[in-house]
Amino acid sequence: MTRTNTVGTHPLDHLVLPTQNLDVARARLTALGFVVAPTGIHPFGTENCCVFLADGTYLEPLAVGDEQAALTAIAEGNVFVARDRIYRSRHGDEGFSAVVLGTSNADADQARYVEAGVSAGDMLSFSRAFTDTAGKSDMASFKLAFASSSKVMDAFLFACERVNAPKVDRAALQAHANGATGIVEVVAVSERPAEQHRLISLAVNDPTASGQGGAFHLPNASLSVLDPASFTARFGLPAGAPADLRFAAVVFAVLSADVTARLLAANSIRHDIAGNDIVVQPASAQGAAFIFREIQ
Known part of the structure; x- marks a missing residue:
């Protein structure tokens, strides 16, 4: 798994790749030779079909599955969904919007970002179900802190604390x-x-x-x-x-x-x-x- 840390440089955790349709993304990634995980549903309108790698990093193709839930999340200050919407409005529904860093203390990262003037907004905590290729399911929980600047509208970075890592076998997915x-x-x-x-x-x-x-x-x-x-x-x-x-x-x-x-x-x-x-x-x-x- 990717090493997470509070002291010292954060490791790469995953990459966010906006896409219009997860079925099309799954087909493309499969043709490229990747195993694609079952669809994951976020509680704020987006969904993904991740590609997990043996070094603990992963790709997160991201689509909007519930437009109304996404709009509600944006209105409530959800930075993740809001930045995804900004990216799509500028570049369309296909792209590469965010680099995500691993951390064991997202609260400390948020404090650093705010102090340095690079915070992109409020933190986000959420959980979603995760299912492996055998159908075994567990709950994944995350806490996110976002960084960007007023000049950078085409990309953002965020620190991701894996509060609860699913206890499922990812070997087949890797x-x-x-x-x-x-x-x-x-x-x-x-x-x-x-x-x-x-x-x-x-x-x-x-x-x-x-x-x-x-x-x-x-x-x-x-x-x-x-x-x-x-x-x-x-x-x-x-x-x-x-x-x-x-x-x-x-x-x-x-x-x-x-x-x-x-x-x-x-x-x-x-x-x-x-x-x-x-x-x-x-x-x-x-x-x-x-x-x-x-x-x-």
Whole structure:
């Protein structure tokens, strides 16, 4: 499982990927070689179908399942749903909106965010049912603290405390046909990368982080912020519309690049090679570039 901590830099916990339809997202992720968990229902109108990885991180494709409940949640100050709505209004229903950090004390993170002037709003506590592939169910409980800035409207970060981790077997959910075992890097694009360093260093609980070379080193992954030209040069992908901060790509560790490439080809998934990386461009129900990298 992902290590959580209060003292020291927070680890990567998961990534939020807005999508219009979970059935379409499930089909796309399955074609990419991932095992997708059963649908999870939030008590505030959103729903997900997560991809869990052996390193404890996960992807959270997120859709709006109950529009009226979502609108009520926004009216009541639910930052998670409100920021999801802002993202969709600016970018449509497919994308990559948030990076989530693991913490054992979300209250302390909230206090830090408020003091530093980067709090995006009130904390959120909630529970939802979690079901494994065998049908065993348990309750998952979370406490969230949100960070952003007035200039950053296309992305946000938040600290997630897993108050109650479901006592279910995730082994089958982590056995991906593409060989993915974890997330090694998250890549963001910014017109002004240096201006994002303070927000990110505060969000990840590392005030001394300099973002040297555009990279923030978390305990279990890296978070890189590149200017558009550097992003295109590295991955051969368009950087997209100008933004102060926008999450754009996820780099997965895989056991064998050959196995991954063969699976993508067999499933008619277009992919390109950039150095040692297999690059899959964003597509419907896949709101970020997925990069697969063999790591022994």
